[in-house]
Amino acid sequence: MHDGPASGAGRIEELIAAAARGSVRATARLITLIESGEDRAAAVSAALVGRPRRARLLGVTGPPGVGKSTLVTAFIGRYRARGARVAVLAVDPSSPFSGGALLGDRVRMGEHSTDPGVYIRSMSSRGELGGLSAATAGAADLLAAVGFDVVIVETVGVGQNEVAVLRLADTVLLVLAPGLGDGVQAAKAGILEIADVLVVNKADRDGVATTVRDLRSMIALGRSGQAGGAAWRVPVLTTIAAGSPAGGGPVGLDELVAAVDAHREHLAEHPGPQRRAVRRAQAAVEAIALRRLQESLHAPAGRDLLAAAAAQVADGTVDPHAAAARVLRMLTTGG
């Protein structure tokens, strides 16, 4: 354990108690601990064992520019109107080019910025593959354990990086725009397979009908062998979240929120062969295992092992696979 005085078990208990009383500062501090490495994340996690979690986890993804932020803002408004406390984790697992496509800072300054029932946090990759999923899993679990009713995990993209993050959610909402071909990419990456609700936003643009029809056929093809108990029919909705250019208000938001609610009810009634909580735990344990390994490789003992192995590989005396197997074995048993 690398615990300093600022992250010892007693201090963590205090922070959790404060976060449960609604302290934004304590919540932020705990998430920073979770992000800062496996040892501290493990200490926070251990202190949360046994606390009830009633939160629903909603995952929202889609390519940049489709209006995810507007939709997430709409969800926050609806859930707040019901009295729910809402947290948003804005996660960007892909390259920095998508920067700014996430809700993060925009809403922080927007209509919900002064609402104590709303907590918004950006999670950014610190260069460790797997580290972001592990930290997001930890942060989502913390938010659930300190009393948030809804945790929205927003991620940008329709690639494989997103799948790991979205597997944490109870309900996955995929947001697309008409005619971009992103549906095909989402299908390839496996996102279509885990999406529970699809929405084509900016439905005042050309090509909506075609996009909706294409998505419906892709779903029909992909879902035939789907596990998960009684069949959930994945709806494909259309919205104009920002209102129509002709001056009309937003279109389709009530129906979208209703579809997400319906999925939640479906889950409650049909828990299926594998509960979502187990699926979520599995995604978390896998992400944490990878992060632990990466941290071990970068810690002094791991560096030494790697350097020794690399020297042999560079000399041509050992092949890199044998070297990697040996490093793995020594790291996980030696420490």
Place this chain on the structure above:
Amino acid sequence: MHDGPASGAGRIEELIAAAARGSVRATARLITLIESGEDRAAAVSAALVGRPRRARLLGVTGPPGVGKSTLVTAFIGRYRARGARVAVLAVDPSSPFSGGALLGDRVRMGEHSTDPGVYIRSMSSRGELGGLSAATAGAADLLAAVGFDVVIVETVGVGQNEVAVLRLADTVLLVLAPGLGDGVQAAKAGILEIADVLVVNKADRDGVATTVRDLRSMIALGRSGQAGGAAWRVPVLTTIAAGSPAGGGPVGLDELVAAVDAHREHLAEHPGPQRRAVRRAQAAVEAIALRRLQESLHAPAGRDLLAAAAAQVADGTVDPHAAAARVLRMLTTGG
């Protein structure tokens, strides 16, 4: 080992011999084996132990749209003119949005497509974090071992995903365009730190001078504590790879190729405290270790361990970090 008859040791020896005689088909088949999983990649790697590698590895990266493909095509032309055999691995580690930004298929149909001294291959992520770096390391090593003189690893983006791939290269070339702010992103992600040559392409656009000046100050700031032996002064060049719109030919390509050559000579004269071959081996061993772990987690034994751990975590009886540590230990010692 999952070796079928098509990938047994004898068959691999045959393929390697054929690839060394210049068979494109055998080379492609071997890279497919390397991509298809750790066991097969390890079998290919083991069969390559002891073969000399004289290839130089050039890494090229930069955001989409800056003209990487044109520059890589120019490099291929110059190296071919010297009689070198050139291989290109086009790697896309980020989300599928950047699809099409890489050389891959474009050149395959272009001027070098019928040249037997040029081999071009796209490497795409198969959903496994770390898997792409491991497969790229294996493919680059194979190409070096079967007699290519130059292996160009082209990757798209300036994010952290690219760093893992670029660490395999002897010389890293970062390509930017004027005034995009991508230099700052590259610096944040750590690419600026590992870049050996910088080029601002599309130098007929506004803002070139500012971009070059900004990059020079960023380099000056970041390089002060740089390891690597006698100081290499990272040059910032400008090119108009596609020729100027006024009808002029390409500008600055000779100087760019000369700068990359100069870096190679510098490496030969100043191997530094850590040889590039060792750095490369270290990157490869690390990527392979992560890939091995991921594959173990998805193999039947790993799945069972994960499922059992997830059930306990979902019940709230075990925290996910303790569960992950246990899974790691059992996987690396049990198998």
